[in-house]
Amino acid sequence: MTTIQLKKVTKNLGGHDVIRDVSMVMHSGQIYGLQGINGSGKTMLMRLICGLIRPTRGEIRINDEVLGREITFPKSAGLLLESPAFLDMYSGFDNLKLLALIQMKIGEQEIRDTLRSVGLDPNDKKKYRKYSLGMKQRLGIAAAIMEAPDIVVLDEPTNALDTSGVEMVKEIILAQKKRGALVIISCHDLTLLRSMADEIFVLEAGSVTDHLMIPDTERGHLP
């Protein structure tokens, strides 16, 4: 059981509050949506939760451990932040293999399975630099989910994807929820978020302006 708790988190950058007094609680087995226009603070909030940046005020607890004090990063997290970034000179498979070598949680077979699940061919020798935008996005999602992390953070996961790609992302996200992961996704499209998320936090100028609980009847339908 994973719980993320944000207590009055504020992040100030260059004298400007990019995140202001945000409090929220998230639990595993749920999908949380962050919705807002560009610059509303979605990505910054995700960076805070991943431990890449530190709050100016307030604290973030992951399973009762304070991020940045008791733990440096969430112990089990997969992320796709902004645009996916991989090493140009390697294939998608080789990129994921390099990442998997750090924690040694999974082997080649799991990497192949993950690549197939996002619609990429694990035997494709094409270098990452020759990937289309859609393929890059799929590889980014694969990197985030391949080690079955407790926390999955996906920033605009449907970017650069066609309709079938969006459907695939939705299936992947729901599969993560089913296995008990805590999923956080950001999207500026509220209708799309409503079709997946259990709860949505609406952000405006770094503050949470609305918290929507999505009824079961609304979920599972693509717009």
Add this chain to the structure above:
Amino acid sequence: MKYIKLLRFDIRNGIAGNWGLFLAPVILAVFAFTELKWRVSALWVYDATYENFTLSYADCLVYTYGGMAKYIPNPTNPFQFPARWGGTFLLLFLFTLSYPVRDMHSFGQQVLIRSQSRLAWWLAKCTWNLLCSVLYHGLITLSLLCVCLATGADLAGEAHAEMLCLVFQTTLTGTAQYTAIPAAAFFLPAVASAAISLLQMTLSLFLRPVFSFLAVSVLMVSSAYYLTPFLPGNYAMFIRHVFFTMEGVTVSAGYYASVSLIAAAVLAGSIRFHRYDIIHRE
């Protein structure tokens, strides 16, 4: 264990993955040798023996890392930055800055989070940086050796101090009795360069990366302008050593200063990176 994994990752991607950039030291070495050969042959106006002078390997090393003689401000003697010497170092600094910055804002974030340790990540980058400096200067040294072998230069001979002073338009001062340069001195430019490179990487955590590069560029220009042991660029200039200049820097001071700077940069960077916000600033 994490550190070893991260270091292997950096070596694979930051060195092996960028092998093209390591062609530069080979080109720089060939260029320095050719330039020295040409400048020595032009010395025949002072002494006819220079027309068919046999260079030694030590001459080539001293010339490549010579820098410039002590500058004495004078209206008739405008300051001229030793461009080839400066370029040799600044090219390395550009490379040792671009990879860590690029990595931190792209693939490296995934690596960092999986490693669970900011300290291991930072120490791996510092070690990678040191290895880059050693490899870069090692390649220059090796390339010079190859060129010397190919052209029949004297491999075992000592540096010709009087010839080098003529080339650098200075005179032997101080003891006036030139003694052989100790082997330890030949490693000093690489060690001083590693120290400045690490200083730059640490500065990039406090300033924007472009400003940290500008800061070390200013440091190199200042080192050329002022002969003082407090500006580490002086240790990377052979012609500023006590072998050639009375008030020159010593090899031991160079090692003390460089190692202290390396330790300070690693430590300051570790402390800073512990709370550093990883946001793309450029």
